[in-house]
Amino acid sequence: MNVQQIIDTLKLKVLTENKDFSSIQPTFGYSSDLLSCVMAGAPKQGIWVTLQAHGNIVAVAALLELTAIIITEGAMPDENTIQKANDEGVTLLSTSASTFNVIGQLWEMGLRNP
Amino acid sequence: MDLGINLLAITDHNATANIEAVIKAARGSGIHIFPGMELQSHEEVHLLCLFDSLDQIRSMQIQVDKTMPGLQNNPDYFGEQFVVDSTGDFIRREESMLLASSSLSIKQACDLVSDLGGLLIPAHVNRKAFGLLPTLGFIPEELSCNQVMEISRHISAEKALLEYPQLSGKTLIQSGDVHRLSEFLGVNYFHLEKPSIHELSLAFSNLDGRDFAINQPNL
Secondary structure: OOHHHHHHHOOOEEOOOOOOHHHOOOOOEEEOOOHHHHHHHOOOOOEEEEOOOOOHHHHHHHHOOOOEEEEOOOOOOOHHHHHHHHHHOOOEEEOOOOHHHHHHHHHHHOOOOO | OOOOOOEEEEOEEOEOOOHHHHHHHHOOOOOEEEEEEEEEOOOOOEEEEEOOOHHHHHHHHHHHHOOOOOOEOOHHHHOOOEEEOOOOOEEEEOOEOOOOOOOOOHHHHHHHHHHOOOEEEEOOOOOOOOOHHHHHOOOOHHHOOOOEEEEOOOOOHHHHHHHOHHHOOOEEEEOOOOOOHHHOOOOEEEEOOOOOHHHHHHHHOOOOOOEEEEOOOOO
């Protein structure tokens, strides 16, 4: 499964610069809104689902080389955060759906085992 | 006064409605009151925001109110939220739920407090619940220049430094998250020209003959 398929199936809005998302494959998924948990628990090159949209999510994603952050419940990062994400090569995706629904859909698509 | 306290900051959770009463009650006592707030940021990090004047804290509250989720408090679950007068008598109940997070990020809170001329100190930074370091896991860029961090009451400054090396070079204060007079730690000592936010900032940086020390006889 690649990030382009995830964007299409979940109808996600791409907030950062376009890339060849079809060539990027997440290893697995993780969800928490506590950054310290994410740093300890998220798999490298995984996809992270959170409703946090502040600038520090980018630092965590860059550190873990996450393939993308899906920001849920319509939370919107500010321009600086999007800029920082572009600088760091971090992909930010947005949806009005809840974290629970997003994870459910990812699971159904087959993102189940690392 | 019996505890030897000269400086007092009132920092209720996302709230400021009781500060004026404390200032009134302290009049003539020699205790200086700093109006403040313990803001819960969107990251669920607690930030102490201290000011000189009621005007500043009122502006702060107006901005914070705009960023609260607008939930009603349920006293059965979350306790009462009373506003009282300078003698401690009941004036009204605060109906909105103060326990929630503001939608202000740490960065936005830093900017707001600095624009208003206040001083921002991350609260109980080592505490699991709502402390900066366990919640974020690091000191974010927007706080990297922030000189002062508050540590919780159950840890010594030495131990906090061992556990969180990120704190080295920071000035640590310890206020104890005090909710009752009997809980006062009274370990923060300042040398100031006069009680003001500017003077506190000088003292925290040991500038111009002002200084600050933490004295922990019991830890």
